[in-house]
Amino acid sequence: MGKKLFFIYLNLIYRQLEEGFKVPVYDRYNVVLQIFQQHAQSQVAKLQVALAEIPYLRSRLHGLALGDLDRGGGGVGAIGGSGETLLETRRRLLEIREGKLKNALESLKRHRQVTRMSRIREQVPTVAVVGYTNAALIWPILIVTGKTSLIKALTGEKSLEPKDHLFATLDVTMHSGLLPSRLTTLFVDTVGFIADIPLALIQAFAATLEDALMADVIVHVRDMSHPDAKNQERTVLDTLTKSLSAERKKLDGMITIGNKIDCLGPNELEEMKSTASQNGLFLTSCINRTGLEEVREEIEKRLMEVKELAVLHFSIPAGGEEARWLYKYCTVTEEFLNPEDSQKTCLKVIISKASLGRFHKAFPLLHPIL
Numbered sequence: 534m535g536k537k538l539f540f541i542y543l544n545l546i547y548r549q550l551e552e553g554f555k556v557p558v559y560d561r562y563n564v565v566l567q568i569f570q571q572h573a574q575s576q577v578a579k580l581q582v583a584l585a586e587i588p589y590l591r592s593r594l595h596g597l598a599l600g601d602l603d604r605g606g607g608g609v610g611a612i613g614g615s616g617e618t619l620l621e622t623r624r625r626l627l628e629i630r631e632g633k634l635k636n637a638l639e640s641l642k643r644h645r646q647v648t649r650m651s652r653i654r655e656q657v658p659t660v661a662v663v664g665y666t667n668a669a670l671i672w673p674i675l676i677v678t679g680k681t682s683l684i685k686a687l688t689g690e691k692s693l694e695p696k697d698h699l700f701a702t703l704d705v706t707m708h709s710g711l712l713p714s715r716l717t718t719l720f721v722d723t724v725g726f727i728a729d730i731p732l733a734l735i736q737a738f739a740a741t742l743e744d745a746l747m748a749d750v751i752v753h754v755r756d757m758s759h760p761d762a763k764n765q766e767r768t769v770l771d772t773l774t775k776s777l778s779a780e781r782k783k784l785d786g787m788i789t790i791g792n793k794i795d796c797l798g799p800n801e802l803e804e805m806k807s808t809a810s811q812n813g814l815f816l817t818s819c820i821n822r823t824g825l826e827e828v829r830e831e832i833e834k835r836l837m838e839v840k841e842l843a844v845l846h847f848s849i850p851a852g853g854e855e856a857r858w859l860y861k862y863c864t865v866t867e868e869f870l871n872p873e874d875s876q877k878t879c880l881k882v883i884i885s886k887a888s889l890g891r892f893h894k895a896f897p898l899l900h901p902i903l
């Protein structure tokens with residue numbers, strides 16, 4: 534059956550169901566779209582949702598054509614003297630709208646988010662948090678993946694609000710946190726993934742997500758208490774590789790969190806704990822705040838590798854040029870007076886390979902101490 538004919542019959546079925554049950558009938562795409570519409574807050578998210586609606590409206594046009602035919606063919610007749618049918622006009626208007634939305638989105642992104650993200654990435658290590666969405670509204674089973682909750686637990690940011698809503702987070706947002714060595718890191722919260730979402734819906738969000746996935750490290754949060762945890766994992770990995778073409782290297786270095794372990798029974802928890810390290814899983818409960826320190830340490834370890842950062846100690850003249858330089862270009866995590874030389878101060882510093890090279894050039898006689 535041709536695509537056009539398929540949509541015509543599909544729309545006919547919707548209409549008959551609506552007339553029969555006297556309630557509106559929505560498919561999965563439309564339900565998700567409506568939830569997106571309710572949750573979109575930023576202008577970027579609103580434009581992305583409006584763009585995602587276009588393919589849906591386009592598919593409904595075929596049904597419209599049939600409906601108009603039912604009513605005597607007025608819908609497919611020519612408008613005025615233009616020779617253009619009503620269906621063609623609507624299709625053309627949708628195309629114009631699609632073009633306008635794409636342009637608006639492009640210019641908004643060029644000026645804001647994408648450039649902001651790449652600029653920030655150069656200065657501060659970034660961690661993107663991804664995972665299945667929290668789908669409490671659609672299914673009778675509660676799915677609480679906990680991306681936002683994990684970021685809240687790691688950063689202590691009070692303004693973050695984890696919610697029992699499907700797609701509670703639609704905007705990519707950034708939150709600053711400190712890792713064990715006091716390295717400042719930005720955690721990027723992202724829209725959740727869900728199985729069987731038509732590609733068009735993902736594509737509307739792809740640019741923002743792909744930008745988020747350029748982060749130095751990706752953290753995948755899983756809801757271990759969910760009976761369908763395995764399929765959810767596959768959906769997330771498929772979305773990352775197939776729809777968002779995330780870099781292989783990033784995926785190989787991805788940190789996987791098994792969240793919500795407080796909801797597991799004692800036997801299940803024991804079994805999971807015994808296999809966690811061999812499965813590369815970090816078990817957490819954001820509610821009970823367990824396992825978070827290990828996650829922080831692992832994130833820091835990966836970031837140090839990816840960003841080629843090292844922890845070094847320097848003994849330098851107190852209040853001197855060297856100290857000012859290190860404070861400006863590196864992360865100084867500790868400072869104390871040198872007990873053997875009161876004229877000097879000891880600094881513990883997280884420094885990149887590139888910055889160390891520049892430091893040596895600026896102060897050739899100064900070397901880190903052991």
Ligand SMILES: Nc1nc2c(ncn2[C@@H]2O[C@H](COP(=O)(O)OP(=O)(O)OP(=O)(O)O)[C@@H](O)[C@H]2O)c(=O)[nH]1
Pocket residue numbers: 664665666667676677678679680681682683694695696697698699700701702703724725726792793794795796817818819820821
């Ligand atoms: N019991 C339990 N509940 C949790 C845990 N982590 C998160 N939750 C709850 O799960 C719900 C959803 O959490 P969120 O952090 O908003 O989930 P999300 O992955 O960001 O969801 P979306 O933004 O919709 O994709 C909230 O009610 C949280 O309180 C956990 O470790 N244990």
Ligand SMILES: [Mg+2]
Pocket residue numbers: 680681682701702722
């Ligand atoms: Mg969220």
